[in-house]
């Protein structure tokens with residue numbers, strides 16, 4: 001599978017979990033905590049592996065450098081949100097508000113990756129390279145989750 005298809009698959013999984021949490025009320029603290037832990041684990045491994053095998057290649061190309069630097073700033077923001085949300089009781093209205101902004105940030109980030117970043121990445125990476133990076137991504141993510 002190409003790196004594009006693998007990343008999209010992860011994005012879809014995380015997006016589904018984000019929607020599930022967003023559909024819960026403040027009284028669903030336990031469910032939220034469980035699903036949020038899944039989001040945190042998946043998203044952290046995804047972003048780290050993505051940066052290590054995909055961004056690190058794209059940052060060397062003029063066509064993709066700026067969008068990758070932007071993506072790295074967004075990753076840093078997402079990590080901050082994950083940390084902050086982990087420290088707060090998930091049944092509170094503050095958690096609900098922060099989660100909503102976090103979700104919007106993730107969705108915006110995914111849109112940019114699947115849009116401009118992938119479009120320009122396809123110009124600088126051959127199909128064979130995209131497949132090879134996909135394999136590296138799979139291995140990297142597995143070792144991060146182990």
Ligand SMILES: [Fe+2]
Pocket residue numbers: 007011046047050110113
């Ligand atoms: Fe991603």
Ligand SMILES: [Fe+2]
Pocket residue numbers: 047050071075109113
């Ligand atoms: Fe990302």
